Structures are given as C-alpha cells and as structure tokens.
Amino acid sequence: MRNDDRRHVAIKRKAVMTKSGRQIRRAIRHPDKAVRYGMRKVRQALFWNRYYDAVRDPKAKTRVDMDPTIQVDVVQDLKAARFEVVDYNIDMSDLRSYLARACYDRYPDYCGTDIGRLPEKTLEHYLAAQLLELSPQDVYVDIAASDSPTPEIYHDLYGCTVYRQDLTYPSGVHGNMIGGDAASMPVADGFATKMAMHCSFEHFEGDSDMRVIREAGRVLRPGGRLCIVPFYLRNHYVVQTDPCVYPAGNVQFEDDALICCTKGWGHRHGRHYDVPHLRARIVPNLNGLQLTIHVVANEKAVGQSCYVKFIGLFRKTVPRQADWPLPNSFLAERKAD
Ligand SMILES: C[S@@+](CC[C@H](N)C(=O)[O-])C[C@H]1O[C@@H](n2cnc3c(N)ncnc32)[C@H](O)[C@@H]1O
Numbered sequence: 437m438r439n440d441d442r443r444h445v446a447i448k449r450k451a452v453m454t455k456s457g458r459q460i461r462r463a464i465r466h467p468d469k470a471v472r473y474g475m476r477k478v479r480q481a482l483f484w485n486r487y488y489d490a491v492r493d494p495k496a497k498t499r500v501d502m503d504p505t506i507q508v509d510v511v512q513d514l515k516a517a518r519f520e521v522v523d524y525n526i527d528m529s530d531l532r533s534y535l536a537r538a539c540y541d542r543y544p545d546y547c548g549t550d551i552g553r554l555p556e557k558t559l560e561h562y563l564a565a566q567l568l569e570l571s572p573q574d575v576y577v578d579i580a581a582s583d584s585p586t587p588e589i590y591h592d593l594y595g596c597t598v599y600r601q602d603l604t605y606p607s608g609v610h611g612n613m614i615g616g617d618a619a620s621m622p623v624a625d626g627f628a629t630k631m632a633m634h635c636s637f638e639h640f641e642g643d644s645d646m647r648v649i650r651e652a653g654r655v656l657r658p659g660g661r662l663c664i665v666p667f668y669l670r671n672h673y674v675v676q677t678d679p680c681v682y683p684a685g686n687v688q689f690e691d692d693a694l695i696c697c698t699k700g701w702g703h704r705h706g707r708h709y710d711v712p713h714l715r716a717r718i719v720p721n722l723n724g725l726q727l728t729i730h731v732v733a734n735e736k737a738v739g740q741s742c743y744v745k746f747i748g749l750f751r752k753t754v755p756r757q758a759d760w761p762l763p764n765s766f767l768a769e770r771k772a773d
Pocket residue numbers: 579580581582583584601602603604616617618619633634635636639640641644
C-alpha cells in the first residue's frame with residue numbers, strides 16, 4: 437500500500453470512529469432522540485416504498501441536487517425578471533477568524549452525529565452575520581432556530597441582544613425564547629433590527645413562507661434586515677420530502693410543485709423556488725422589504741461539502757421624510773398660517 441493510500445485509510449478510519457463515538461455519546465445524552473432515530477431507520481428499511489406511494493403525483497424518487505448549470509440558468513432568469521442580483525465572494529481569512537472566535541466545539545451536540553454538515557452550517561452562520569452587519573445596538577431574532585448555537589455566538593461576537601424563535605418552543609415569549617409560528621410572532625411592530633433564517637425558510641409549509649416574509653416586514657424596524665441562507669432557487673418549483681418521517685398525508689404540498697422524495701433525508705419539507713414562484717409567493721408579501729439576492733462564487737473553496745449558492749437579503753426601507761406622520765404641533769402651525 438502506498439503512503440498516500442495508508443494515510444487515506446487512517447483518516448477514513450478515524451472519521452468512522454469519531455462518528456460512532458459521537459453517536460454513542462449522543463444516544464447516552466438524548467435517549468429519546470436515539471429511539472426516534474432508530475424507529476425511523478426501521479420504518480425506512482421496511483416501508484419506505486409504501487410511504488412513497490402515499491405521496492401525490494407528480495413526484496420522483498430523487499434528491500434535489502445543487503447543479504451548477506442550473507444555478508447559472510437561475511441567475512439569468514433572476515436578472516431577466518429584474519431581481520437585484522449581486523456576486524458574493526467569501527473572504528477566507530475573515531471566515532477563519534470568525535470560526536476561531538465562535539468556538540463551535542463548545543456545542544458538541546450541534547449537527548448531531550453528522551459532523552460532515554458543520555462546514556456548511558458554520559459557513560451559513562458566518563455569511564448571515566456578515567450581511568446583517570451585526571452590532572451591539574441590534575436586537576437579533578434567530579427565526580426557526582431549533583438547537584442552533586448562533587444566537588449565543590452572535591451575542592458573544594457582536595454584542596447584540598438575541599432571541600431564538602421556533603415552532604417547537606413553548607408558545608409565547610419566555611426570556612429570550614419566542615415560541616410558535618414565526619409568521620405571527622407575539623411581539624410588537626418594530627421589535628427587532630435583524631433576523632436570520634439558517635436552513636429554515638425551506639421548511640415553512642403551506643402558505644407560511646409567504647406569511648413569514650410579511651411578518652418580518654412588520655417586526656423589523658426601518659433599516660432592519662432579514663437574511664435567508666441558503667435561499668433555495670431552481671429552474672423548476674420543487675419540494676423535497678422524506679415521506680417516512682410523518683404519517684401519510686400529513687404534509688400538504690402545493691398542486692404545482694414536483695415532489696422529490698429523498699430516502700434518509702429526515703425532514704418533512706424543503707421548498708425550492710423557481711423565478712415565477714418567487715414572484716408569485718414572495719414579491720407580493722414584501723411588506724416594505726427590499727430583496728437583494730447574493731450569489732456565492734466560492735463556497736467550494738471552503739469545503740467540497742459546502743453548497744450554499746443563493747442568499748436572500750431583505751432590507752426594511754426607511755420611510756422618506758415626506759411619508760413620515762407629521763407632528764400635531766406642525767399641523768397646528770400650518771393651520772395658524
Ligand atoms: C432544519 S431546522 C432549523 C435549523 C437551524 N436554523 C440551524 O441553523 O441549525 C428547521 C426548523 O424550522 C422550524 N419551523 C418550521 N416551520 C416553522 C414556522 N412556521 N415557524 C417557526 N419555526 C418553524 C422547525 O420547527 C425546525 O426547528
């Protein structure tokens with residue numbers, strides 16, 4: 437065996453051992469999750485085809501891949517439809533500095549046993565932080581945060597006040613947790629200055645993708661920003677699903693979406709917009725937000741497993757002075773004139 441081959445075998449063996457070590461550690465810490473995972477794997481092995489049959493047509497047994505040729509076409513379609521599209525180059529040394537300061541090894545359970553996802557996830561967190569330009573004056577809400585460490589990391593690195601929000605949290609506001617549907621949050625207009633959705637927006641089922649954009653327009657202060665990363669765009673309207681993670685018929689798909697059923701994906705719903713659906717679903721709900729789509733040029737330079745290509749940055753417009761409500765004293769003066 438050549439030295440190179442020996443090194444590769446050793447690296448692979450170490451990765452497998454690390455993965456099984458993490459699996460065992462995680463199963464001990466979260467026995468409930470381990471049981472649910474085991475049951476899903478059994479269902480998948482025995483009944484996946486039956487779950488697939490229960491999904492309505494048109495559908496396909498496939499994963500929605502990140503095809504670079506399709507992405508080039510999408511950029512052309514976006515420009516033709518007059519969306520604002522700008523190139524984004526990741527600054528590698530700035531990313532390395534973010535990762536060193538964020539200390540992700542403080543969160544050993546993040547990404548579960550699938551540490552292969554960490555380069556992509558941490559890159560998404562970095563990209564959102566850059567585009568949001570976080571500062572100590574900000575009130576940041578991490579929408580559909582699940583168990584993400586980003587609120588704590590953003591607080592530590594940028595000094596902002598942070599909230600985490602998710603459908604699975606107890607409803608209402610409890611400390612820095614906001615529970616319930618992100619499309620109707622129990623907070624006042626202008627509550628937040630910055631928001632991000634990392635790997636979340638695609639999970640918003642039914643019409644909640646449209647409603648959450650409208651809600652962001654209400655909850656953000658003028659000048660505020662929402663960053664959606666990745667922003668999944670494609671040349672056809674598709675929804676990816678793993679049909680064995682929910683009872684048959686429990687997810688409602690729009691009639692005009694192709695359903696891509698992906699064995700082992702482990703999630704209910706992942707929406708990818710084509711340009712006509714972006715125009716029909718998002719544009720009418722901007723509610724005072726302006727959308728810029730950033731196209732990442734060099735995600736593969738971070739790691740071959742990285743795939744983020746599009747980022748949606750929504751900015752809440754600052755009203756022009758002429759649109760501001762005029763103070764009563766001013767109106768009274770005019771009357772006196
Ligand atoms: C893949 S997880 C999010 C991952 C997380 N943001 C991260 O970066 O690690 C998707 C989350 O979206 C949440 N979700 C789906 N629909 C939602 C809604 N309408 N309101 C709030 N959260 C929602 C789910 O509960 C789930 O926790």
